[in-house]
Amino acid sequence: MQVIEVPDAVIEEPTDVVVEITSTGLCGSDLHLYDPLTPFMTSGDIVGHEPMGVVREVGSAVETLQVGDRVVVPFNISCGSCWMCDRGLFSQCETTQNRDTGTGASLFGYSKLYGQVPGGQAELLRVPFGDTLPIKVPHGPVDDRFLFLSDVLPTAWQAVEYADVEPGGTLLVIGAGPIGDMAARIALHRGLDVIAVDSVRERLARVHGRGAETIDHTEVDGIGDRVRELTDGRGADGVIDAVGMEAHGSPVAETAQKALALLPKKVQEKIMLTAGTDRLAALMSAIDSVRRGGTISISGVYGAPTDPLPMFQLFDKQVQIRMGQANVRRWSDDILALLQQEDDVLGVESFATHHLPLEDAPEAYRKFRDKEDGMVKVVFTP
Numbered sequence: 001m002q003v004i005e006v007p008d009a010v011i012e013e014p015t016d017v018v019v020e021i022t023s024t025g026l027c028g029s030d031l032h033l034y035d036p037l038t039p040f041m042t043s044g045d046i047v048g049h050e051p052m053g054v055v056r057e058v059g060s061a062v063e064t065l066q067v068g069d070r071v072v073v074p075f076n077i078s079c080g081s082c083w084m085c086d087r088g089l090f091s092q093c094e095t096t097q098n099r100d101t102g103t104g105a106s107l108f109g110y111s112k113l114y115g116q117v118p119g120g121q122a123e124l125l126r127v128p129f130g131d132t133l134p135i136k137v138p139h140g141p142v143d144d145r146f147l148f149l150s151d152v153l154p155t156a157w158q159a160v161e162y163a164d165v166e167p168g169g170t171l172l173v174i175g176a177g178p179i180g181d182m183a184a185r186i187a188l189h190r191g192l193d194v195i196a197v198d199s200v201r202e203r204l205a206r207v208h209g210r211g212a213e214t215i216d217h218t219e220v221d222g223i224g225d226r227v228r229e230l231t232d233g234r235g236a237d238g239v240i241d242a243v244g245m246e247a248h249g250s251p252v253a254e255t256a257q258k259a260l261a262l263l264p265k266k267v268q269e270k271i272m273l274t275a276g277t278d279r280l281a282a283l284m285s286a287i288d289s290v291r292r293g294g295t296i297s298i299s300g301v302y303g304a305p306t307d308p309l310p311m312f313q314l315f316d317k318q319v320q321i322r323m324g325q326a327n328v329r330r331w332s333d334d335i336l337a338l339l340q341q342e343d344d345v346l347g348v349e350s351f352a353t354h355h356l357p358l359e360d361a362p363e364a365y366r367k368f369r370d371k372e373d374g375m376v377k378v379v380f381t382p
């Protein structure tokens with residue numbers, strides 16, 4: 001990762017806008033590109049997909065935005081008018097789907113796997129579909145009030161929706177990074193009982209402070225047993241996996257991913273697309289901890305096509321599994337209404353632990369991966 005000068009973003013299509021970025025987040029998904037998805041990166045790729053700012057230029061066909069409007073940019077690029085978008089499946093948009101790589105809607109800053117679109121950890125960003133994609137927000141409140149509409153909030157919101165826990169039920173959230181933390185906040189706001197799992201003490205302390213029960217998974221023999229103790233022996237009604245393919249701490253996956261890193265890039269790409277190299281510890285804990293007939297909601301990103309699943313256990317327990325990239329525009333209006341309430345009900349204004357100049361990005365990536373300095377959520381100011 002390095003910070004360099006590149007040519008300014010410009011209008012390419014009449015429906016584009018160019019946004020001057022005022023704040024831009026660092027996401028757990030950026031870490032996958034850093035390691036282990038590095039083979040898919042091309043030198044010169046601009047990363048980042050959690051930006052907001054002020055419209056600086058509008059294309060000739062854009063009708064609803066003007067120069068000076070304040071907007072948050074969703075991480076997935078959706079046209080807003082195709083068959084998928086009409087059904088709220090914005091992350092599967094058929095206009096920006098990547099048929100050559102067999103992946104869904106293009107994403108800002110997410111390598112050639114997702115359309116190789118220049119991303120938002122930058123001073124300027126070209127945003128297509130100017131009339132439907134950017135989320136217009138009012139001037140006034142600080143950026144952090146709205147910034148997380150780009151990814152963290154809709155991802156966490158969808159995770160809670162998909163977990164489908166009835167009022168009074170128990171939601172287990174595995175992983176207390178930004179996504180798990182925000183999912184816990186949303187579920188608590190809805191009155192659910194929340195149990196959060198992680199091993200990073202300051203992350204657990206944050207969710208505990210909001211009212212969740214916590215489990216340090218390095219201190220218990222099995223997450224499932226502890227969850228059953230807390231739920232009359234039954235298990236959690238819904239479980240969110242907010243971890244995904246992170247390899248750090250899983251000896252087998254880590255060794256496989258490190259061995260892979262020694263191979264030529266083309267070979268690495270091929271193996272990653274055809275073999276199983278994910279760590280599945282969090283998902284296995286989810287399968288063990290969910291009650292019979294309960295739902296697992298996966299928001300952590302997985303990448304390998306041949307990861308083995310315990311089909312008998314899933315079938316016998318009658319588990320439902322729902323997953324996918326967040327359909328940002330499906331939820332953003334509902335969330336914006338909540339954010340515009342006077343009191344900061346989800347605590348978004350104190351959610352970021354670090355505000356840093358963009359120049360510090362390379363070091364911040366490393367520290368965020370290694371969980372140093374109490375770093376949970378980083379916001380860069382270009």
Ligand SMILES: NC(=O)c1ccc[n+]([C@@H]2O[C@H](COP(=O)([O-])OP(=O)(O)OC[C@H]3O[C@@H](n4cnc5c(N)ncnc54)[C@H](O)[C@@H]3O)[C@@H](O)[C@H]2O)c1
Binds near residue numbers: 031174176246301
């Ligand atoms: N579905 C989407 O649209 C979407 C959007 C954004 C992020 N994500 C994904 O969500 C995941 C979380 O993102 P984040 O920004 O919170 O990242 P993060 O890397 O900061 O958080 C992951 C957390 O999981 C914890 N963890 C690791 N292994 C664990 C285990 N076995 N049990 C319990 N906890 C464990 C880590 O300590 C860390 O705190 C990532 O996989 C990211 O790619 C998905």
Ligand SMILES: [Zn+2]
Binds near residue numbers: 028049151
């Ligand atoms: Zn993200």
Ligand SMILES: [Zn+2]
Binds near residue numbers: 078079080081092
């Ligand atoms: Zn579409």
